[in-house]
Amino acid sequence: MESFAADWLNLLFRWAHLIAGVGWIGTSFYFIGLDLSLRKREGLDKDVYGSAWQVHGGGFYNVEKYLVAPKKLPDDLVWFKWEAYLTWVTGFALLVVQYYYNASSYLIDPNVMALEPWQAISISVASLIGGWLIYDGICRSPLGRNTGVLAVCLFILIMAASILFSYVFSGRGALIHVGAFVGTIMAVNVFGIIIPNQKKVAAALMRGEEPEARFGIMGKQRSVHNNYLTLPVLLMMVSNHYPMLTGHPHSWLLVALILIIGGAVRHLLNRHEAGDTFRQFAWTLPVAGVGVIIAMIMTAPVERDYGSDQVTDTVVMDIVQTHCTTCHATKPSVDWVEEAPQGVKLESIADIKRYLDRIKAQSVDSDAMPLGNETGMTEEERTTLGAWIAQNKDTE
DSSP, X not given: OHHHHHHHHHHHHHHHXXXXXXXXXXXXXXXXXXXXXXXOOTTOOTTEEEEEEEEETTEEEEEEEESSXXXXXXXXXXXXXXXXXXXXXXXXXXXXXXXXXXXXXXXOOTTTOOOOHHHHHHHHHHHHHHHHHHHHHHHHSGGGGSHHHXXXXXXXXXXXXXXXXXXXXXXXXXXXXXXXXXXXXXXXXXXXXXXXXXXXXXXXXXXXXXOOHHHHHHHHHHHHHHHHHHHHHXXXXXXXXXXXXXXXXXXXXXXXXXXXXXXXXXXXXXXXXXXOOHHHHTTHXXXXXXXXXXXXXXXXXXXXXXXXXXXXXHHXXXXXXXHTTTTSSSSOSSTTOSSOGGGOOOSSHHHHHHTHHHHIIIIISSXXXXXXXXXXXXXXXXXXXXXXXXXXXXXX
């Protein structure tokens, strides 16, 4: 019953996280696109910076942007902030339910570092807090005054966190924490910098005073960071579905490629929205393309020498029963598993043959399974399993 409740919490938090995340990312993309598409037009009020004509859902919209607050603002002025706040809150709740509650399986890998659950959780929480403090300190330092230097520093910070996580957590735990690390920076940017600064600027304008320029500059800087980090963090959040990423021995290098690919694609979209000619941002396509090709080469399955000895069904069945059927069975023997994950049951040779490709990807080409390698599956056993799979693939 306990695992049943945990599964429902996982499902509800995941659903809420997706809903809030779609809202946050959608509004972020929309307002960046809106800001870049504003144009000066005849007849605009002198306080209006620009306007954009848009069509959607059968209706036409004329959106205007004021740099100076109008003399009167409505009571129902909308602040776009709760999407960001709820995305982080639901994401952290999901981290607790999925990775903290099942730390031994999802967060810890004894082959990487033998940790107690409380130690792994403490490292996780400390890294999220420490990451923001370091990032904020860099932005406020003299380094933050140069956009290019700051971008390099932010890249190095994320890479340092990625390397740390890869030496501390399981493959799944490492990449999901890169996503949580970046997501925390993005959410606190909204909560701690962007919204407070917007309120200070709005209050000054309503009083008829000239707002301090630094509030707007700082808010804009953090908003741009969030914009360019959005695409990479999305991929990090779904990385645990792809053992070719989480099981890679140098996953931090993949993180570097994901940052470059995502940043290039985001820049392409931004400059397109701004109305630049394709020639001005065409370089983003080859950069992203080369990044994808390198990532594909890095994650390509390594051909193993399985030798010429035949592996019997009995040997493979013993390996699977020892390391797989504790979860992948009609009645799992693991306390926290109610049903076979994804409905995959491995109780017979016929069952194993049915899922050859998935077993190879999860347990031969990577060490994604068993979870956290709790059963202590050896490299020799993985090679034996791979040899048997190769034999049976040849006979298909």
